[in-house]
Amino acid sequence: xxxxxxxxxxxxxxxxxxxxxxxxxxxxxxxxxxxxxxxxxxxxxxxxxxxxxxxxxxxxxxxxxxxxxxxxxxxxxxxxxxxxxxxxxxxxxxxxxxxxxxxxxxxxxxxx
Amino acid sequence: xxxxxxxxxxxxxxxxxxxxxxxxxxxxxxxxxxxxxxxxxxxxxxxxxxxxxxxxxxxxxxxxxxxxxxxxxxxxxxxxxxxxxxxxxxxxxxxxxxxxxxxxxxxxx
Numbered sequence: 120x121x122x123x124x125x126x127x128x129x130x131x132x133x134x135x136x137x138x139x140x141x142x143x144x145x146x147x148x149x150x151x152x153x154x155x156x157x158x159x160x161x162x163x164x165x166x167x168x169x170x171x172x173x174x175x176x177x178x179x180x181x182x183x184x185x186x187x188x189x190x191x192x193x194x195x196x197x198x199x200x201x202x203x204x205x206x207x208x209x210x211x212x213x214x215x216x217x218x219x220x221x222x223x224x225x226x227x228x229x230x231x
Numbered sequence: 232x233x234x235x236x237x238x239x240x241x242x243x244x245x246x247x248x249x250x251x252x253x254x255x256x257x258x259x260x261x262x263x264x265x266x267x268x269x270x271x272x273x274x275x276x277x278x279x280x281x282x283x284x285x286x287x288x289x290x291x292x293x294x295x296x297x298x299x300x301x302x303x304x305x306x307x308x309x310x311x312x313x314x315x316x317x318x319x320x321x322x323x324x325x326x327x328x329x330x331x332x333x334x335x336x337x338x339x340x
Contacts (some may be wrong), residue, residue, distance in 0.1 A: 161235060161318070161330030162274075177327070195323060216326035217261065222273035 121145055123223035125210050131229045133201040140195040140226050142210030150213045151193040152220060153177075153185065155206040162209065168193055169216070200230045233257045235331035237319050242337045251304045251334045259324020263294050265289055266306045266318040268333065277304070283300050291302055306336075314338045 126141045144151065149170045154162040164177030166189040182204060184196040193212075197204060207227050212218040236254045243249040255263070262281040266274035280286055280295035280302060292305040304317055316333040323329055 159239075159332055161332045162328075163330075164327060167327075179276075217322070219264070219276045219279065221276070222327065224273050 120206075120223070123210055123212055123221055124206075125223035125226050127226060128224065129227045129229075130143050131231060132197075133231060134200060135201065136200050137196070137198050138200070140210075140228075142195065142223055143191050144193075144210075144212040144223075145191065146172045146212060146221070147190060148212035148214050148221075149190070150216055150218075150220075151187065152211045153183070153193070153195045154209045154211065154212075155179065156209060156225075163194065165208075169176075202230050203231055204221075204228065205230045208209070233321075233323060233329045235319055235321060235329055237317075237331040239332070240335045241339065242339060243306075245309055245311060245338055245340050248305065248307050248333045249309060249336065251306070251319075251336065253302045253304070253319035253331060255300050255302070255319070255321045255329070255331075257323045257329055259322045260297060261322035261324070261326055263293075263295055263301075263302050264320045264322070264328065265291075266320065268316045268318055270315070270340050279315075309338050311338050311340070 124143045152167045153165040163179045166185040168174045210223040215222045235328045245270045261338040265277040268274040318333045319331040320328040
């Protein structure tokens with residue numbers, strides 16, 4: 120039982136490039152989330168999903184896209200990377216909206 | 232707007248007790264979570280309060296007062312491994328977590 124896994128661990132992007140951050144969970148959780156964490160600030164919700172085929176915007180969705188074709192996977196797509204997207208990205212999952220969220224190890228992204 | 236406040240940094244001595252406070256103003260309340268985050272790692276769940284009062288879990292306890300919009304995390308018998316950031320998060324009316332910026336706890340021998 121690996122829990123929540125994320126790849127890659129670290130990535131450097133040039134301005135304007137695109138990439139996909141991968142997230143998978145093996146706990147059969149319906150709810151999955153993408154957050155970004157910037158120094159001195161709380162985690163900010165980018166997108167979330169309540170089940171396969173259903174996604175919704177969080178607090179800071181601009182510049183990102185998501186899809187949820189299976190219960191297990193919830194990739195985050197960055198289009199046209201900008202320096203403002205330099206951050207640590209965490210994926211999380213929970214069984215229901217009321218339950219504890221479990222986090223993946225994070226992806227550190229640097230946009231230069 | 233929604234707001235979670237907690238001290239930026241605290242210092243304590245190994246073996247001592249420390250209390251980390253969290254105050255919140257949110258649109259609705261469906262519970263308050265405390266997470267621990269070691270540097271360079273993911274947040275891990277510590278405690279959950281939805282009713283007023285104290286929840287005890289080993290060396291860690293968490294208290295909630297909904298009428299005051301206030302919670303604290305109490306850590307007893309501090310160990311060096313407790314050096315970490317402690318994140319307070321409130322579940323709002325839409326069950327979305329609103330996060331504080333975290334309190335960095337430094338433990339000195």
